[in-house]
Amino acid sequence: MLDHYIKTFRTGDIEAHKDSQREWVKDKGPVVETNIGYVESYVDPENSRAYWEGLVSIVDKEKSKKFGDLVKNSESIIPLLPWEKRMEKENFMAPDFTTLDVICFASNGCPAGINIPNFDDVRETEGFKNVYLDNAIGVPALSAM
Amino acid sequence: MGSYHAFGGNKFIPDLTKETFRTILTSNPLYTQTHTFYREVIEELYPQVETEIFAIDKPYNQIGFPEKGGVTSYFSTTMTDADLNLIKEFLDEQKISILLTRAFKESGGFTITVGSVESTGSKHVDFKGHRFNIEFGEFSSFLEECNSYLTQAKNYVANDT
Numbered sequence: 001m002l003d004h005y006i007k008t009f010r011t012g013d014i015e016a017h018k019d020s021q022r023e024w025v026k027d028k029g030p031v032v033e034t035n036i037g038y039v040e041s042y043v044d045p046e047n048s049r050a051y052w053e054g055l056v057s058i059v060d061k062e063k064s065k066k067f068g069d070l071v072k073n074s075e076s077i078i079p080l081l082p083w084e085k086r087m088e089k090e091n092f093m094a095p096d097f098t099t100l101d102v103i104c105f106a107s108n109g110c111p112a113g114i115n116i117p118n119f120d121d122v123r124e125t126e127g128f129k130n131v132y133l134d135n136a137i138g139v140p141a142l143s144a145m
Numbered sequence: 146m147g148s149y150h151a152f153g154g155n156k157f158i159p160d161l162t163k164e165t166f167r168t169i170l171t172s173n174p175l176y177t178q179t180h181t182f183y184r185e186v187i188e189e190l191y192p193q194v195e196t197e198i199f200a201i202d203k204p205y206n207q208i209g210f211p212e213k214g215g216v217t218s219y220f221s222t223t224m225t226d227a228d229l230n231l232i233k234e235f236l237d238e239q240k241i242s243i244l245l246t247r248a249f250k251e252s253g254g255f256t257i258t259v260g261s262v263e264s265t266g267s268k269h270v271d272f273k274g275h276r277f278n279i280e281f282g283e284f285s286s287f288l289e290e291c292n293s294y295l296t297q298a299k300n301y302v303a304n305d306t
Contacts, residue, residue: 001306002299009288009295012261012281014242027306036291038244038260042151045210046229049219050244054291109151 001027005036021117022126033057033100033131039116043108053107055114057100060134064099067132071097101135110136146218147198147205154208154215158199220248232257235272239279247283258283262292 004020007013017037024035034057038050070077078088102110113132117123149156159166170176170191175183197205209215211222220229232248232255245260254276259266264282271277 002295002302006292006295009260009292010262012241012245012259012263012266014244023306027304030303032303036295041244043149043154043208043217044219045208045215045217046219048233048243049246 008037018117018119018122021119021122025117025122025126025129028129029059029098031059033059033098035114035116039118040107041118051108053105055102055106056104057102057131057133060099060101063134064097067097067099098129098131099134100131102133105133105136112136146216147194147200149208156201156206156208158201163195163199218247221250223250224248228255231255231273231275235270235277238272239270241279251278254278256280260284260288262289 001020001023004016004023008016008020020037034055036054037052039053041047041050043051079085081088111133113130113136115128115130117128122128147156147158170187173183175181176187178184204211204214204216207215208217210226211217212225216222220232228250229248233243235255236243236246236257241257241259247258249256249258256278257280259279259281260283261281262285264280264285266281267279269276269278
């Protein structure tokens with residue numbers, strides 16, 4: 001993963017960044033979670049050009065277990081919710097879920113969670129990761145700005 | 146450009162006057178020493194951005210297409226929809242990802258900058274009657290520093306991925 005990152009930043013070749021993300025999604029449930037590069041494109045008026053972000057975070061094992069249990073039981077909990085069955089997806093697939101505490105999020109804003117990579121061809125074949133950035137939620141005033 | 150909300154792209158500015166802000170900046174002890182990086186930033190870079198940091202009138206109040214009254218530093222203020230579409234078409238043809246680029250309109254053509262350490266691959270290409278100048282190596286020094294730390298990080302990885 002690091003070699004692919006180094007290659008993409010050295011040459012500007014986005015294919016190397018895709019390769020880094022292919023390795024990244026394979027690294028399931030690491031204790032230290034990171035990601036870096038030109039990732040999100042929310043700020044470009046055309047929503048095409050990306051801005052830089054670099055993230056270092058650590059897993060909150062206790063909280064991840066609690067949320068993990070909730071997610072594991074979600075398939076039996078969801079039918080109990082007080083709305084009609086047709087409001088839900090036909091087949092609910094319990095997602096992978098990790099709770100992280102951010103040590104550093106070097107970008108123009110810190111989101112409450114991330115779902116990357118954004119490359120559709122990587123998402124479709126290799127998958128993606130869902131992570132919840134727990135300590136970012138405590139500062140909604142800052143992250144919403 | 147100043148500071149903008151990440152969601153919605155509205156601008157926010159410091160709640161004090163330019164003069165007060167300058168007083169704060171110049172009261173840092175580093176400012177009184179000569180040849181510090183801090184002094185260089187305040188003396189040379191800050192005057193270039195001061196106006197925009199505090200500008201809250203149009204077009205500075207909103208991130209958006211310059212044609213529609215917004216600001217962006219991803220491409221020139223003179224860029225039209227047609228130009229932007231042409232640039233996308235060109236980058237697709239060149240197999241360069243738009244993610245890492247910025248675009249500038251000049252007389253007779255466009256310059257596309259690509260974020261990378263090396264400037265290998267920079268070239269001129271004629272495309273549909275326009276001259277395109279591709280420049281690799283934008284933000285080179287920052288990316289080089291980043292790569293040096295990524296290289297050091299390789300000593301501490303937990304597994305092969």
